[in-house]
Structures are given as structure tokens and as C-alpha cells.
Amino acid sequence: MRALRAAVGRENVLSASSELAVYECDAFTIQRQRPAAVVFPRSTAQVAAVLGVCRRFECPVVARGAGTGLAGGALPVPGGILLSLTRMNHILDVRLRDAMAVVEPGVLNLDLTRALAGSGYHFAPDPSSQGAATIGGNVATNAGGPHTLKYGVTVNHVLGLEAVLGDGLVVQLGPVENPAGLDLLGLLCGSEGTLAVLTKIWVRLTPDPLEWRTMRAVFETAEDATQAVSRIIAEGIIPAAMELMDQGILAAVEEAFHGGFPLDAGAVLVIELDGPAAGVDEDQRRVMEICRQGRAREVLHARSPAERELLWKCRKLAVGAVGRLSPSYMIQDGVVPRTRLPHILGRIAEIGRRHGVRIVNVAHAGDGNIHPILLFDERDRGQVQRALAAGRELLEECIACGGGITAEHGVGTEKVTLMEKLFGGADLEAMRRVRQSFDPAWRLNPGKKLLPGAKGPEKCGK
Amino acid sequence: MRQVKHFLPVTQVVVPPDEAAAAQALREAACSDTAVYPIGGGTNLAYGLRPVRPGIGLSTARLAGIVSFPAQDLTVTVQAGLTIAELNKRLASERRWLPIDVAQPELATVGGVVATNVFGPRRFGYGTIRDYVLGFRAVDGQGEVFCGGGQVVKNAAGYNLPRLLVGSLGTLGFITQVTLMVQPRPQDSRIVMCDVREFEGVECLLAGLSRSRTLPVAIELLAGRPRPDCPFPQAPSGAVARLLVGFDGSQAEVDWMVRQLRKEWETGQAAGAASIRVLSDGELERTWSWLADFSGHLLIHVLPSEVVGVVQAMARLVPGASIQAHAGSGVIRVCWFRLAPSEADGEMFTADLREKLRPAVAAAGGSLVVLAAPDGAQLASSDVWGLPVDGADIMHAIRSRFDPKGILNPGRFIFGNP
Numbered sequence A: 001m002r003a004l005r006a007a008v009g010r011e012n013v014l015s016a017s018s019e020l021a022v023y024e025c026d027a028f029t030i031q032r033q034r035p036a037a038v039v040f041p042r043s044t045a046q047v048a049a050v051l052g053v054c055r056r057f058e059c060p061v062v063a064r065g066a067g068t069g070l071a072g073g074a075l076p077v078p079g080g081i082l083l084s085l086t087r088m089n090h091i092l093d094v095r096l097r098d099a100m101a102v103v104e105p106g107v108l109n110l111d112l113t114r115a116l117a118g119s120g121y122h123f124a125p126d127p128s129s130q131g132a133a134t135i136g137g138n139v140a141t142n143a144g145g146p147h148t149l150k151y152g153v154t155v156n157h158v159l160g161l162e163a164v165l166g167d168g169l170v171v172q173l174g175p176v177e178n179p180a181g182l183d184l185l186g187l188l189c190g191s192e193g194t195l196a197v198l199t200k201i202w203v204r205l206t207p208d209p210l211e212w213r214t215m216r217a218v219f220e221t222a223e224d225a226t227q228a229v230s231r232i233i234a235e236g237i238i239p240a241a242m243e244l245m246d247q248g249i250l251a252a253v254e255e256a257f258h259g260g261f262p263l264d265a266g267a268v269l270v271i272e273l274d275g276p277a278a279g280v281d282e283d284q285r286r287v288m289e290i291c292r293q294g295r296a297r298e299v300l301h302a303r304s305p306a307e308r309e310l311l312w313k314c315r316k317l318a319v320g321a322v323g324r325l326s327p328s329y330m331i332q333d334g335v336v337p338r339t340r341l342p343h344i345l346g347r348i349a350e351i352g353r354r355h356g357v358r359i360v361n362v363a364h365a366g367d368g369n370i371h372p373i374l375l376f377d378e379r380d381r382g383q384v385q386r387a388l389a390a391g392r393e394l395l396e397e398c399i400a401c402g403g404g405i406t407a408e409h410g411v412g413t414e415k416v417t418l419m420e421k422l423f424g425g426a427d428l429e430a431m432r433r434v435r436q437s438f439d440p441a442w443r444l445n446p447g448k449k450l451l452p453g454a455k456g457p458e459k460c461g462k
Numbered sequence B: 001m002r003q004v005k006h007f008l009p010v011t012q013v014v015v016p017p018d019e020a021a022a023a024q025a026l027r028e029a030a031c032s033d034t035a036v037y038p039i040g041g042g043t044n045l046a047y048g049l050r051p052v053r054p055g056i057g058l059s060t061a062r063l064a065g066i067v068s069f070p071a072q073d074l075t076v077t078v079q080a081g082l083t084i085a086e087l088n089k090r091l092a093s094e095r096r097w098l099p100i101d102v103a104q105p106e107l108a109t110v111g112g113v114v115a116t117n118v119f120g121p122r123r124f125g126y127g128t129i130r131d132y133v134l135g136f137r138a139v140d141g142q143g144e145v146f147c148g149g150g151q152v153v154k155n156a157a158g159y160n161l162p163r164l165l166v167g168s169l170g171t172l173g174f175i176t177q178v179t180l181m182v183q184p185r186p187q188d189s190r191i192v193m194c195d196v197r198e199f200e201g202v203e204c205l206l207a208g209l210s211r212s213r214t215l216p217v218a219i220e221l222l223a224g225r226p227r228p229d230c231p232f233p234q235a236p237s238g239a240v241a242r243l244l245v246g247f248d249g250s251q252a253e254v255d256w257m258v259r260q261l262r263k264e265w266e267t268g269q270a271a272g273a274a275s276i277r278v279l280s281d282g283e284l285e286r287t288w289s290w291l292a293d294f295s296g297h298l299l300i301h302v303l304p305s306e307v308v309g310v311v312q313a314m315a316r317l318v319p320g321a322s323i324q325a326h327a328g329s330g331v332i333r334v335c336w337f338r339l340a341p342s343e344a345d346g347e348m349f350t351a352d353l354r355e356k357l358r359p360a361v362a363a364a365g366g367s368l369v370v371l372a373a374p375d376g377a378q379l380a381s382s383d384v385w386g387l388p389v390d391g392a393d394i395m396h397a398i399r400s401r402f403d404p405k406g407i408l409n410p411g412r413f414i415f416g417n418p
Helices: A002-008 A017-023 A044-056 A109-116 A135-141 A184-188 A222-234 A247-257 A277-293 A305-316 A318-324 A338-355 A381-400 A416-422 A425-438 B002-007 B019-031 B084-092 B110-116 B161-165 B199-210 B251-267 B281-293 B304-317 B345-363 B381-385 B392-402
Strands: A037-039 A061-064 A081-084 A091-095 A100-103 A158-165 A170-173 A196-204 A211-219 A241-246 A267-275 A296-301 A328-331 A358-364 A369-376 B010-014 B035-039 B055-059 B066-068 B075-079 B133-139 B145-149 B174-181 B188-196 B218-224 B241-249 B274-278 B298-301 B322-326 B331-335 B367-370
Touching: A002 A037, A002 A044, A017 A037, A044 A061, A044 A081, A044 A158, A044 A196, A061 A135, A061 A196, A091 A109, A100 A109, A109 A135, A135 A196, A158 A184, A170 A184, A170 A196, A184 B161, A211 A222, A211 A277, A211 A305, A222 A241, A222 A267, A222 A277, A222 A338, A241 A247, A241 A305, A247 A267, A247 A305, A247 A318, A247 A358, A267 A277, A267 A305, A277 A296, A277 B251, A305 A318, A318 A328, A318 A358, A318 A369, A328 A381, A338 A358, A338 A369, A338 A381, A369 A381, A381 A416, A416 A425, A425 B145, A425 B161, A425 B392, B002 B010, B019 B035, B019 B055, B019 B133, B019 B174, B035 B174, B075 B084, B084 B110, B110 B174, B133 B161, B145 B161, B188 B199, B188 B251, B188 B281, B199 B218, B199 B241, B199 B251, B199 B304, B218 B304, B241 B251, B241 B281, B251 B274, B298 B345, B304 B322, B304 B331, B304 B345, B345 B367, B345 B381, B367 B381
Parallel strands: A037 A081, A061 A081, B010 B055, B035 B055
Antiparallel strands: A091 A100, A100 A196, A158 A170, A158 A196, A211 A267, A211 A296, A241 A267, A241 A358, A328 A369, A358 A369, B066 B075, B075 B174, B133 B145, B133 B174, B188 B241, B188 B274, B218 B241, B218 B322, B298 B331, B298 B367, B322 B331
């Protein structure tokens, strides 16, 4: 503890039990663990010093951004240090000519977007948690969001990283590409703090769209809605976003935000097109036509920026509105080939019925990325167990459909035992080779993302 | 085969009929400590250091099928030896495409593109193969088959091994199968071209493009000695550079963007855009492939704002060079050339590289790798790849775990010449 205080200063270390309670979980609240201490480094040098201390005392360390992660990636480990990057929260540089910004990992996603307002550029990844989530966390989980359909996930928007390795060494990858090496930057994105701790991020900025066309299409059944999604993609239209909310969640959203959604509808799609008017007007006409042909009861488009904002507010805050339906909930993250959406939604309903768990759905439908939300009461152990079992089963169903167990939230601790369902032994071994090349002692965020093989961690120096 | 033997020290080329046979070949090679040089279409064998350790070639020529193409999911799974031309033909039948420019697409293979991360003009609008590889199957240096990624467009499970393989030059595994994200094929495409008389004017135009209301998919800058087979008339003698701006989209979109760009350029005439014109239908496709076919000797990356300075420096330092920049992406390709060619070209190239070109790129904060060298050039690893980059120790550690005996493409990449 004294070494930690020396590394970052007394005022940047928490170790009193009462202060640590806040940090015992992230947004995956089912598991909790109090860390030995929380440290708040303010510079790369301090991060390196903390990792040096952890190495000396062979102490595990978990990096944490805002703690909005939904898979327990920032869950502390017993006796470990929690390394909070929230005080490294400065936007260091914005270079519009190079369409690039340089930020510290603790900068909030939305703060960067706000800082760029009026510049003609924005940071494209827009997870629903963007008001609270840090860019470091976005990179660590390779976060997505509604607009990844057209613009890609976080890794597509990272030009460079500065990171501290487990042994305290600082490396800089990018922002200028260098073909003379392996793509470590691509590995670090989405590595959930298991390979290195990020201390600086060069992000790509995206030009603001000239125009938006935002629509909502109301369908009698979720199946009709997902068929329309497939048709739109099959027609060669890639909207900026294509989001689904099913009947279960519409009720909560409507009560919370009064978006004017019909409560008896089976599902609503929020579809957004962006680009020059010359393109989006034509595409809008085609999208509305496809929805109508696909038995949409109603297709409306936002006629003002305020209407567009309301639609997006309803979608992005939909999960929060679930609090009106249930004392506790768990949002799942799975992915299937887009054409399997009708199938998976049907299976989710069936799984929910069988386990006696109410499940409502939002989905980044255009990507085949589903977010079933399982409702339960945390005070009832039986309900918790049933929700966990249902969640696990629906992810196994995603695997059976040729999909995966997470599209954008990460594996964390929640899904780490599902990795062997998704990958074969040799595949996991290949990943362990990567893990061990960075962190042979498995000291960074152990127990997350990937478990050691039967052989256990390699001995250092081997 | 002659081409292969020119670049690789191979006694024979094994052509496995399936993945199991490839794995078997690699297991045997590992046992006997034989070097294995993976071979796709053989279009990029000059890239990297010239290997010297004798061994066998391992060709993907018989691994050339399409495994599955669920067009509505916008993905395709293919065997690594499928050529880019075959792939694009199949994709086109469903109005899809892979928007990566590849030189010699009739020969170049999907596996080769992944291993070498080649790209061209459209990188600005679409990224590189890195942004499209969703999953793969490969055989490691001990003959063990492993997969990474998946079949879906969005996937956060596991480490991003597909990206790790991109640009690894076959040093981590022999790629047998690749799943790619594909895109709807745009209806229409146009290229707008102008001449520029001064380099200051070029930077004004490029900076203007970064603020433009249009969305180019390619921003190409041509300077230096004109390349042969140019599909459009040569620039007038007063011009230092040519700028070509490409657009893709629906017809209405492309028309609007072309009109808009002309407007932006014409109102900013002081910036020096001269003889603005839109390439004709007859010139268009030939121009796209001509632009994509340029590989060059040197591949340079800088920040976009440094492009003009480096292009200017290259034009000055190598008076006979042909230079093409993917200016929006910060990429510059240089075809080194001496106005009076001689037997000493190889030595001259090496000297230029060491004394002038690498220092000029370093001064601009850029990276430089050698894609091909004139015959006779004796290049060290630091000439081809530069000095070791940050994280080199980790790269070596990864390599040694995927290929403990160092038999995969030894001596070609940054891992030395054992």
C-alpha cells in the first residue's frame, strides 16, 4: 500500500473498506468483489509505476473506466488492485486536417462528441452508455452502438494507442501505420484489459453526415420486422442504423418518454439513413416501400431534429426504462447472422417461457446483434438463477445459429466459461499464446476474457 | 514456378488438395526443420526481405473454392487460394463486392491479400482488408489447425486474431479459409481530375477536400515521372501534380457529389485546380484498375497533412521517380527510377534509401517499407522494415508461440533470417 501511495500520491489511493464498496462491481451487478485498493493514476508514468508495484508484489490488477461494462470485465479480483482511469480524462489534441483526436482513456465518449460539435466531425462509436462510458472502456471492449451498422465498431476508429504492459514498459502503436510489424493495436482493441493498460488513444474522426432521414416502422409481429430488416439489406441499402424494439420494451419506453409508440404493436424498427440528400431521399423512399410491403402497420419519418432526437432518446434509453418493468434486469448481448433474427427471437421467447423469465428485446437488428433483457428480482435467489440459466441458454442458441456470445459488450467474467462452447481447444490455445506473449503471469485482469488452459499460466522467463 | 524460384529458395512447391494435407505438410516440415514458404497467386513475392533458407513452397492453388455465400448476411466464406477476380465475379452475381483494390486480381488470392494487407485508392473510403476479415482457419508452424473470429459481422468474443493475421506475411500460420464481410456494390462511380501547378496548391486542395461536403472514396495524387499506360492524356508540362477524386454511390448521389466538388474547386480557383474534368465512361474503369495496379518500390505512411511535403521531398530526391499517393489515407507509393539506368541501380537504390529517403520519411514522422527492390540491391532488414518498432518483443514472443521452430516464411518479415 505504501508503494502504491508512493507511485500515485496518497490522494489518489482508496483503501478504506467503505470507500471500496462503490467499486465492487461494474454494471454487471450479479457478482461482486471488493478490491484491495483503488488507485487513480493521473499520467502514463503513474500507470507504469502502479503496474511496476503490482509486478513486484505479484498482485493482480484490473483496469476500469466508468464501470458501465455489462459483462463484469471490471469486476475486481480478490486481493487485487483496481486501476481507475477516470482521472486521466483530458482531450489532448484535435487535428481536423488529419481527422484525428488524441484523448486520455478516461474521457467520456459523449464529452468528445460535445467537444467536436460544430467542427464538422464526430467520433462514430456511440454505445447507448455513451453519456457515462469512457473511450478507454470503449476501446477495451471494442464497443459498438446503433451506428456501427454503417460506420463499424470502435476498432475501426482507433488510429493509435499508448499502452503500459504488465511489466511497466510503455509502448506506442500508431497513429501512423507501420506495416513492419504485427497488428498489436488490433489485438489491444477488445482485449478487455487483459493485455495492457491503455493510457492514450488516437481516434479517427468521421465527417458529420449532411442529412439524416430517421423513420419508425410499426409491425404487428417481431418476425415481420426482422424480415423487413433482411429485405432492406438484401436490397443493397446499408442504413446508418436499424434498431428493433419489441412489444415488451415498448410499454416501458412509452411510459418513460411518451414517444407515441403504439402499445399493441409487435415490434418497432427505428431506421436511420444518412448522407447527401441526393442519396438518402431515394433510399428513404425504398425503405418505406419495403416496410409497407412487409406488412408494416405504419411508417413515419421524423419531420424535425426534435422528432429525431425523441426517437433516439427512446431507443438509447430504452434499457434504462426497463426499471419500470422489474426491480432488476440483465441485458444480454448476442449475435447471429442477420437472416437468423426471426429464428432467434422466436427461440428467446420460448426459452423465457420455459425458464419462467420475462424477456424483452432491443436489437441492433441491422447487425444481427440482439440485446434480450431478462427481468427478475435480485432479492429472489431462485429468480436470479433462472435468469442466468435462460441467459446462458439463449447464448448457446446464438452459437448454434452460427453466431457468437458477444458482439460488443465483451466476455468479461460473465461469459468466460462460454468461450469453450464457441471455440475449439486449438482456437483457445491460439488466444492463450497471445495472452501469454503480453502477460506471461496473467496478472492483468485475470479470470476475464479467457481462462488459462489445463497447463495453467506459463512460468515467467520460460 | 520460375517466378517463385526467382524470389524464394524453394526446391519444390507442394500443392495440398485440402486443409488436412496442408496440416500434414506442415507437421512434416516441422519435424524435419524445413522452411515453408506459403504461396498464393505469387503476385507479391518481392515484398519483404529476400529469404535465403532453402525449403518448400506451400501453395493454396487447390484450395480455391467458395465455402458459403449468404448474400443477405453480407458475408462470404472462401478458401484462401480463391483469386480476387473469381471472388468478385461471384459477389457481383448478387450485387455485392469486396471494396479492396488489389493489383493483378486474376492472380492475387484472398489468402495473399490477408497475409500482405495490400490496398489501393479506395482505402480512403472503405479501409483495408483488416476491416473486412471476420474469421479464418489456418495451420500453425507445428501443423495444428486453428480458427479465429467468426462468421458474423460483429464479434467481441476472444482476441482479434483475424486482425493479427492481416499483414503478418505468413509468419503465424498458413491461411486456409477466410470469412469476409462484403458490401452492396454501388450503382455508379465517377472520377474527377485536375492539374495543379504548385505543391502549395496541392495542400490547399487536400485540406479543402477534408472539409468538403462531398464524400470521396479515393483521393489520389500523382507526381513525378508519368507512369506508362496512363488511360488519360498526360498532364501539361506546367503541372507539378495531378489530383484524382473518386466517388461511389447511387447515380443521383454521385452526380450530386461531382457537381458539388466542381463548385467547391471552381470557387476556390486561387488554390490552383486547373483543367478540371470528369473522366469519361471509357476512361473510368481503366483508370480505377490503373490506379490500383501501381505498387511501387516504397510504401510510405504519414499523417494526411504530411503527404504533400513527403511527395515533394521524394520528387526532389529521386528525380526519375513515379509517385502516387493515396493522399486522404496518408499513403505514398514511390517507384524508384534512375533517368540513366545502369547495372549499378541496385546499389544506387540502397544508397538512396539509406541516406536520403528513409531519413526524409522519418523527419515527417512516417514509416517506410520496401515493397520491391531493383535487381542487385543488397538489403538488410533495417533497409526493408526500418528499425524495430515499439512492441517488437511481444511480436517475437507471439511468433515464437505460433511457430516455435521458425519455419514459416523465415527471413522475410521482421523476425530476422535464421
